[in-house]
Amino acid sequence: MRQGREVLVIGGNRYFGKRLIARLLAAGDRVTVLNRGSSAPPAGAIHLVADRNDENSLTEALGDRTFDVVVDQVCYTPRQAAVARRVFAGRTRRYVMTSTVEVYEYEDSADPVREAAVDPLTVSVDLRLPWDEPEFLDAHYGEGKRQAEAVFSAEPAFPYVTVRVAHVLGGDDDFTGRLQHYADRVRTGEPVSVPVVNHPATYIHVEEIADFLFWAAGEDFTGPVNAASHGTLTTEELCAAVAAHLPDGEAVFRRVEVGEVSPFSFFRSYGMDNSRAARLGFTFGEARDWLPCAVSETLGKDA
Numbered sequence: 001m002r003q004g005r006e007v008l009v010i011g012g013n014r015y016f017g018k019r020l021i022a023r024l025l026a027a028g029d030r031v032t033v034l035n036r037g038s039s040a041p042p043a044g045a046i047h048l049v050a051d052r053n054d055e056n057s058l059t060e061a062l063g064d065r066t067f068d069v070v071v072d073q074v075c076y077t078p079r080q081a082a083v084a085r086r087v088f089a090g091r092t093r094r095y096v097m098t099s100t101v102e103v104y105e106y107e108d109s110a111d112p113v114r115e116a117a118v119d120p121l122t123v124s125v126d127l128r129l130p131w132d133e134p135e136f137l138d139a140h141y142g143e144g145k146r147q148a149e150a151v152f153s154a155e156p157a158f159p160y161v162t163v164r165v166a167h168v169l170g171g172d173d174d175f176t177g178r179l180q181h182y183a184d185r186v187r188t189g190e191p192v193s194v195p196v197v198n199h200p201a202t203y204i205h206v207e208e209i210a211d212f213l214f215w216a217a218g219e220d221f222t223g224p225v226n227a228a229s230h231g232t233l234t235t236e237e238l239c240a241a242v243a244a245h246l247p248d249g250e251a252v253f254r255r256v257e258v259g260e261v262s263p264f265s266f267f268r269s270y271g272m273d274n275s276r277a278a279r280l281g282f283t284f285g286e287a288r289d290w291l292p293c294a295v296s297e298t299l300g301k302d303a
Contacts, residue, residue, distance in 0.1 A: 005029045007217065008067045008092070010052055010084075011074030013039045015173060019210035020071065021045060024217070034061065053132075055083045067092045069217045077131040077144045081151035089157035096216050099149055099162040099224070101202065101272055102142030112202070112232075112273035115164070115224040118146060120153035149224065159222050163213060166228035166272055167264060170294035171206040178263035179298045182242045182251070185262075191254035192239060194265040198255075200232035201270035205290045212282060221280055226272040229287040235265045237288075241295045 007029045012021055024031045025044045033041035037049040050061035052074065070092045075081055081097075088095060107117045125147045130136045137144055149162045169179065185192050204212070204227055212227045239251035261267075274284055 005068040006032070006066065008032045008034060008065075008070045009045075010034050010070065010072045012071070013041065015171065015175065016168060016206050016210045016213070017073045018042060019207060020073075020213045023210060023214040027214075032065070032067075034058075052080060053083065055087060058083065058087050062087070062091065065091070069094045069096065071096045071098075071213060071217055073098050075145075075148050076137060076141070078125045078147035078151045079127055079131050081148035082127065085151060085155070085157045092158050094217070094220075095152070095158050095160040096213065097148065097152065097160065097162045098213065099145045099164045100142065101164055101166050101226075101228070101270055103146045103149065103164055104270070104272070105142040108268045109271075110269055112271040113226075114273040115226055115276055118149075118224070120146070120149040120162070120224065123147060123150035123153075125150050125154070153223075159220070161216055161219075161222055162224045163216055164224055164226045164272065165209055166202040166204040166226075167270070168206055168209055169203050170290070170297050172297050172300060174206070174298045176263075179238070179242065179295060181263055182239050183246060183249075183299050186239060186243050186246050186249035186251050189250065189252055191252045192235065192265075193254050193256050193259075193261045194235050195261055195267045196255045196257050197267070198235055199266045199269040200234045201264065201266055202228035202232055202272045202274075203287050203291075204229050205285065205287075205294055208285055208290075212277070215282055219280065225277050225280070226274050227277060228272045228274045229284050229290070230274070231287045232271050233264075233287055233291065235262065237291070238264055241291050242299070244292065245295050245299055 007024050021042050032046040034048040041047050048061045050057045075097050103118050104113050107113050123146050152160045243249055243251050
């Protein structure tokens, strides 16, 4: 691993982003964090304030700075990717975008999906869609990431990687509330709604994805790569881990054919094949091994 690099992290002030920054700083890298100024970066990092959606704001904030690596934690739309591609052309030797397992939302496969299942070169990009509208973006999260990947792929301005991140668990700063959703129902006996056929998914621990991004920043491979721990988990297994943490509670399930279901309950499989990353040299843990620890971290003693 090269040390003393100039690294820019866009976003990254919470959850696995702040863990990544800590790893970069500990390795001796000079880290700059760029955000809209809503929160300060960790001690030791340089802070730049800009709106990454505003090309002029981004360009002015960067000045004449160049970077060995840019890690983009908050690229959600093809518009944002198009701005980044223009602004960082000639400014970085490597670009790492955190993508998502949700790019596979149309791939209904019982087998873990490989990166080739979604080829960014075949994805149509529509910059005219209302990407700036929060409700639209929330409803089209996977599509936004898919099209962002396509923008980087269509006309590469720099070597880039898109890390397709599995569902992340663990940490006492998990802001999603998804494990807490289960804890509330296990404690009260309220049913957990799941599909009649409830499919498994791949997951990754919050510390492991920080390790992965740190590793990916220092490698030289390019293109999409899946980041997921070994093995899949079902809603039932997640609830069992929560119930073990709350011994006075019990998980009760309600099967639904249509309608809203609980977090991490899926009408289709969300399993990713992690063999590309493994071949490239990253060693993943087993999801079932770290799950009890992840539940304990998030729910704490007073869950």
